[in-house]
Amino acid sequence: MLQTATNHNANQTDLAVQRCINPSCGASFESRSVRTSCDRCGDLLDIEYDWDRVAVPASLRGFEEAWSQRTNPVRFSGVWRFHELLPFAPLEQVITVGEGQTLLQKANHVARYVGMNSDQLYLQYEGMNPSGSFKDNGMCAAVTHANMMGAKRAACASTGNTSASLALYCSATQLMRAIIFVGSGKIAYGKLSQALDYGALTVQIAGDFDDAMIRVRQVAKELGIYLVNSVNPFRLEGQKTIMFRVLEALNWEVPDWIVVPGGNLGNSSSFGKAFMELKKLGLIDRIPRLAVINAGGADTLYELFERRGVRWNDGNVQMDPIIEYNDIMDRESIKADTIASAIEINRPVNLKKCLRALEWMNGVVRQVSDQEILDAKAKVGAGGFGCEPASAASVAGAKLLRREGLIAPSDRVVCVLTGHELKDPTATVAYHTTDQELFNKTLGSRGVSKASHANRAVAVPNELDDIIKAIQLYA
Ligand code: F0G
Numbered sequence: 428m429l430q431t432a433t434n435h436n437a438n439q440t441d442l443a444v445q446r447c448i449n450p451s452c453g454a455s456f457e458s459r460s461v462r463t464s465c466d467r468c469g470d471l472l473d474i475e476y477d478w479d480r481v482a483v484p485a486s487l488r489g490f491e492e493a494w495s496q497r498t499n500p501v502r503f504s505g506v507w508r509f510h511e512l513l514p515f516a517p518l519e520q521v522i523t524v525g526e527g528q529t530l531l532q533k534a535n536h537v538a539r540y541v542g543m544n545s546d547q548l549y550l551q552y553e554g555m556n557p558s559g560s561f562k563d564n565g566m567c568a569a570v571t572h573a574n575m576m577g578a579k580r581a582a583c584a585s586t587g588n589t590s591a592s593l594a595l596y597c598s599a600t601q602l603m604r605a606i607i608f609v610g611s612g613k614i615a616y617g618k619l620s621q622a623l624d625y626g627a628l629t630v631q632i633a634g635d636f637d638d639a640m641i642r643v644r645q646v647a648k649e650l651g652i653y654l655v656n657s658v659n660p661f662r663l664e665g666q667k668t669i670m671f672r673v674l675e676a677l678n679w680e681v682p683d684w685i686v687v688p689g690g691n692l693g694n695s696s697s698f699g700k701a702f703m704e705l706k707k708l709g710l711i712d713r714i715p716r717l718a719v720i721n722a723g724g725a726d727t728l729y730e731l732f733e734r735r736g737v738r739w740n741d742g743n744v745q746m747d748p749i750i751e752y753n754d755i756m757d758r759e760s761i762k763a764d765t766i767a768s769a770i771e772i773n774r775p776v777n778l779k780k781c782l783r784a785l786e787w788m789n790g791v792v793r794q795v796s797d798q799e800i801l802d803a804k805a806k807v808g809a810g811g812f813g814c815e816p817a818s819a820a821s822v823a824g825a826k827l828l829r830r831e832g833l834i835a836p837s838d839r840v841v842c843v844l845t846g847h848e849l850k851d852p853t854a855t856v857a858y859h860t861t862d863q864e865l866f867n868k869t870l871g872s873r874g875v876s877k878a879s880h881a882n883r884a885v886a887v888p889n890e891l892d893d894i895i896k897a898i899q900l901y902a
Contacts, residue, residue, distance in 0.1 A: 443515040445660055446475040448780060450742035458515050461576050463644070463658040471780055472660045473700070474515055478708060483511045487679045487710050490671070505529060506567050506668045512704065513568065513664040522571045524599045526563035527668060529555045531676035531841070536810030537822055540803070542829040544836045549682070550822075551673055552812055554847030557599075558621060560769075560815075561669060561694065561845045562592035568665030569655040570596045573603060578653035582606040582646065584639035585656075586690065586769045587618025588846055593655055594625035606652060608632055608639040615768050615815070615851035635762055637774045640691075657693025658776050666694055667701035673841050674711075682715050683838040686828075688820040688845055689719040689728050689792070690770035692781035699784020715841075717790035718834075719781065720824030722765035722817070724873070726794040727752070727773050728781060733792050739782040749778070766797040766854055766873050769817035769846060791833065797873045799823040801858050805880035808855070813848030821845075859883060 443458040447465035454467040458474065465472060484490060493508035501507045501518055505527015510518055530552045538548035553561035566589075573581050581603050583589045590607035597605035605627035609619070613635050622629050632639045640656065647654040657663060674681065687694050695717060702714045721729045731737040735748040755761070756773060763773040775781065784790065795803075797816075803826065804819035821842035828834040848855070857869035859881045866878070885901060887893045 441477065442480060443474050443476050445472045447471075448473050448742070448783065459575065461578075461653060463654055463656075463660075471658065471777065474513075474660050474664050476514060481511060481514050483708055483710075487674060487705075490675065500525070504567065505672055506564050506665050509668050509671045512671065512701075513667060515661060515664060516571050516575060520571065520575060521567070522574060522596070522600060522602070523567055524557050524563070524596060526556050526567050527672065529553050529669075529672060531673055532811055534807075534811055537806055537842075540806045541822065541826045541840075542836060543825075543834070543838070543840060547837060547839050548825070549673075549677075549839070549841045550807065550811060551669065551841055551843045552814070553669060553843060553845050554812070554814055554818070554850070558588070558592040558595040559617070559847035559850055560588035560592065561666065561843070562588045563595070564668055565657065565662035565665040565693065565697070566592040566596050566655065569659050569662040570600070570602070572659075572661040573653040573655065576653065578603055580604045580606060580650075581653045581655050582608065582643050583655045584608040584636060584643040585614070586610075586636050586771055587614040588769055588850070589656065590614075590627065590629075591618045591621035591625075594622045594627035597627065598625040603653070604628065606630065608643040608646075610635040610639050613768060613771065615853065617847075617850040617852060636772050637763070640774070640776065656776065657691050657696075663693055663697040663700065663780075666697035667704075669694070669843065670698050670701040677839075681711050681713055682841045684716050684718060684825070684828075684834055684840040685788070685843065686718040686720060686821040686825045686840060687843045688767070688770050688817050688824075689721050689781065690725070690772045690775065690817065692719070692728065692775040692777035694843070694845070695719045695784050695790075696777045696780035699780070699787045703787050714788055717784060717788035718824055718828055719785065719790060719792045720820040721792065721794040722767045722770050722800060722820055723794045723796045724765035725763035725767075725771050725773055727756075727775060728778065729792045729794040731778070732782065732785065737782065739779070739786040742783075744779055744782060764873070765800075766870060766875070767800050767817035767820055768851065769815060770820065791828070793824045793827050795820055795823040795827060797870070798875045798877075799826070801854065801870065801875055801878070802880055804855070805858060805878070805882075807844065808848060809880065809882070813855075814844040815846035815848065815850040816854050818844040818846050861886070
């Protein structure tokens, strides 16, 4: 029987601290404080728990009990039903809008495309979240902490999904005002429309995501606004639950590979932490391998990890190659550029945490072209519920790793589909279109030359005979 995570009379702050990830610093700070970096050395922060005092179930199966309590909104949540694995807030203070009702689909159509055996490839549809992306997993945690801290305004820079998620949590809870920073012209309309519709103050910066990220950090500090980007360690706690739900859907069996697109590298970082903690708690006996997939036009992690050999190295990350590469990007004005606008990021803020996750999960990094991303996306859509371009990088990456022989046909692989199909209809329509001009304008400029898996609309005169003929010809 699952016990509630915490003794609600106890001082909850004792269960968690914010700890600097740099082992040679290791400074810790109260969990009930607002910071996005270490005061002492400036590095990223983790949430660390006093596990001896948390009533974690003896096995992962113990979490099934929480689902039976789903008339309680907190246990209905696909995040908070794992509260015992992220117990930084008392259960009665957590905020939920019903996030985490997502689906792991056994996808044989994609398995064939990737070159895997039947029944071995799974797609984790995180686009089924309330705001249509995986961000809600983390946002409910960040907004919970923000609310505990009495925040009345919360901000983020975004390629679109974080902003949509923050805007939704603010509108649905009415607890705080959302202020979002987006790069001008750098956000898919589905996402921008959400922020506008949900009433967020939307600040369009004349620049890209990397510029917006720098500015939002300055503004949050200057005006004392709560920052919910993934430098916020509480947000990443919520994102761990994506992996808990994957395990749950696999009847608590650990897969061989987790494949995930990489942008700001929050997801990959949180997955590493999730598996490391489960292993430490004795809830799993092995950790899957991680593959982080960059878009070719935004491949800083690939460049640093695979080409320049930068490693976590037990916390002694070699900074020289990172600084050198940043200088090159500055000097040559290299800007991220990909149809997968969600991951159009060249200066990932969670780089070090992701390097740590790659070490813990024996990970690899790959980059895929926009052509590969869109072809994989069409395959996902043709046999399932679809996804946005960035999400399909995971499937394109799995295909590449399969071709390289790193993934075996008999491995069990989970590709995380991070965002909903309808987030970016422009890219989808441009891929399937018969309008060559639209194709060239939207995709051709990014090196996409063909749409091998396009499902083209059939144009017919407004005549019954012609319509019937067309249907008989094609279906
Ligand atoms: N996929 C989608 C659909 C995303 O929106 C993002 C990130 C990623 C993948 C990359 O995830 O940053 O954890 O490596 N979107 C952020 C945003 C940056 O602002 O919405 P990551």
